[in-house]
Amino acid sequence: MTALTMQLETLRRIVQEVDAALTLHDALELMVNLVAEAMASDVCSVYLLDERNQRYVLMASKGLNADAVGEVSLSTGEGLVGLVGQREEIINLDNAASHPRYRYLPETGEERYNAFLGIPIMYRRKVMGVMVVQHHEAKAFSEAAESFLVTLCAQLSGAIAHAHAVGQVDVFRKTASSPTSAKIFQGVAGAGGIAIGRAVVLYPPADIDLVPDRQAENIGDELGLLQTAVQSVRADIRELDAKMQDALMAEERALFSVYLRMLDDNALPAEIATKVRAGSWAQGAVRSVIEAHAAHFAQMDDEYLRERVSDLRDLGRRILARLQTADTHHREFAEDSILIAEELSTAALVELPISKIAAIVTTEGAANSHMVIVARALGIPTVVGVTELPITQLDDAEMIVDAHQGRIFVHPVRRLRQRYREVLREEQQATKSLNAYENRDTITTDGQHVKLYVNTGLMIDVIRGTQRGAEGVGLYRSEMLFMLRERFPGEEEQRIIYRQQLSHFANKPVVMRTLDIGADKDLPYFSIKEENSALGWRGIRFTLDHPEIFSAQIRAMLKASIGLNNLHILLPMITTVSEVEECLYLIERSLMEVQEEEQVKINRPKIGVMIEVPSMLMQLEDMASLVDFFSVGSNDLTQYLLAVDRNNPRVASLYNHYHPAVIRALNMIVKKCRELDKPISICGEMAGDPATAILVAAMGFDALSMSAANLLKVRKAICNIDMRDAQQLLAEILLIDNPSVIRSWIEHFMTARGLGSLVRPLHQNLN
Ligand code: PEP
Ligand code: MG
Secondary structure (H helix, E strand, C coil): CCHHHHHHHHHHHHHHHHHHCCCHHHHHHHHHHHHHHHHCCCEEEEEEEECCCCEEEEEEEECCCHHHCCCCEEECCCHHHHHHHHHCCCEEECCHHHCCCCCCCHHHCHHHCCEEEEEEEEECCEEEEEEEEEECCCCCCCHHHHHHHHHHHHHHHHHHHHHHHHCCCECCCCECCCCCCCEEEECEEEECCEEEEEEEECCCCCCHHHCCCCECCCHHHHHHHHHHHHHHHHHHHHHHHHHCCCCCCCCCCHHHHHHHHHCCCCCHHHHHHHHHHCCECHHHHHHHHHHHHHHHHHCCCCHHHHHHHHHHHHHHHHHHHHHHHHCCCCCCCCCCEEEEECCCCHHHHHHCCHHHEEEEEECCCCCCCHHHHHHHHHCCCEEECCCCCCHHHCCCCEEEEECCCCEEEECCCHHHHHHHHHHHHHHHHHHHHHHHHCCCCCECCCCCECEEEEEECCHHHHHHHHHCCCCCEEEEECHHHHHCCCCCCCHHHHHHHHHHHHHHCCCCCEEEECCCCECCECECCECCCCCCHHHCCCCHHHHHHCHHHHHHHHHHHHHHCCCCCCEEEEECCCCCHHHHHHHHHHHHHHHHHHHHHHCCCCCCCEEEEEECCHHHHHCHHHHHCCCCEEEECHHHHHHHHHCCCCCCHHHHHHCCCCCHHHHHHHHHHHHHHHHHCCCEEECCHHHCCHHHHHHHHHHCCCEEEEEHHHHHHHHHHHHCCCHHHHHHHHHHHCCCCCHHHHHHHHHHHHHHCCCHHHHCCCCCCCC
């Protein structure tokens, strides 16, 4: 083994073992021991920052006086530890005592150590604590040691932040907080709104880490299920053993006897049953017993036993899978259910009883993922990227979801609940007051008409869009129809659905986008797994590789348009001229075929391309000679211009429609389209946010297309501004180089015109 693989191996081992620890105290304890061992250092200690008291508390140490742990602390400006925190930098010294910031702590017995290496433990740009390794020998630590610890601290900071944030242990008091004490979590606001309700945890089958704690409905039934599951797993293992008899040597098959011993009535099943008798449902009991054993094994010195952790977890998964297949009663959704999941696909969302879902909270995902766009269309408050949410502890917990601010309050105190109920009522009233904008033209105070279209996908969008006076459909996301099936829909199936869309908006334009799957738009029956999916096989790239799917869709659209003549076809994710040429060829061919088959003349639909990929900015002229119109997909254009994955919570704060590059690019596009005399609309989320909507209206987009949920807000904003003022605002904004300043500038403009509530939620000062 090379030194590098050895280090990597050590690193992986430490991270895995610490990850398996049940509490933060266990994790820290384990960490200092493993690090001291791996680095052959005399001391390894971890200090965590107690933010309330602004002190670094010694939380765990291998080598320093054990009594000092939890007792000794340093203020943030004190000692070398404080200096590491202040500078957010590594400090590596051969003789710590000679440094002016050295602070002698007699309780720790520290005077015997010379070399000092301090590493800040950083999480999302914040110092969480400091790790220190020390040595008798007066010799600075090597660069390799530094980088090893930096890597380790970066890996472990997440685990520390998690335990810290969930209050699993109140770290500075050494007492466990009650599982029902109030807690706040921060995520990314997806679809705005507020909800008060109870959590329903959705978890993927057989993912042992995500099984929630839940009370058994009937202990006897749960015990029965457990017994059957264990028996089935035993039978499976025996079968496996027999099957492998010829393929594996006896020693290699020894694992199966280990499994069977663990499955002995007096071993794991007995412990699980005890938990069930104490009131837990069987699946939760399996998780908790396996977790406890895994953490215990992970701490053992014996390598053989440490390696049993993965066997143990495998066994747990097997029992769980059996229990889950036996679990036939599906979860009932009560009114005001708050859906909690690690990740939720659009297809999974639309299958659920939508009317019962008050809010959605996920630990993964980001604000402009497809699921969020659909949730927004459905008017469901959504918070994503709540990375620290302890999913397994939340089932049935009371919660407030403040999706304006991306906050989740678990077990909220009564006063907060009351206050949020009031806010909810105020919001409902404000929404009602928007009804006055339902049947009005969208005209600025100086008489400029701005066309507002609706984005559709589900039938509910069509109904709401018509009710709210949309002047057409600016984007029909045809992938929704594909997501709701168990296979690719046939031509006739598609024709019927497209006809509904077109006829609901008869005499008005309906822009139908061809299938745009890939990245986060997954079909349940055609999963595309790619390392870098946003840059991968998506949109037109997929459909041009499958002309049979593309042509069937075009034929269905053309047939659906017979007699209505309001169909426009929009091509997604176009990067190159040749892609458009190929599409035009296929569309033309389908047109001829359908006319011949149906024996009718079909009007050639207008054909447009989406501007989503930055390469389009440099090719507008080339494209203009081929197509009839353009539509900006600002969601993807923002992602590609800023090189920020729109689905990655880690970079969610960088995904920003207010970025000057995005605003300037849009302005440039509109100017160019004017020169080329091509209609240009916008159908990304920027059109539906009242603040950016007035900006894009001022740029001169021919139409703004948005989810029905935002139509009235945008109309209200536009009806209350003077276009010349908005253009002046745009001119000022184009000179600003900072996204936050741009945002505040627009907010200021709107507040001055009595539109502040459209850009700032009612309760901004609530907490
Ligand atoms: C966009 O990218 O702005 C867009 C409208 O398409 P989608 O959000 O469906 O990718
Ligand atoms: Mg897009």
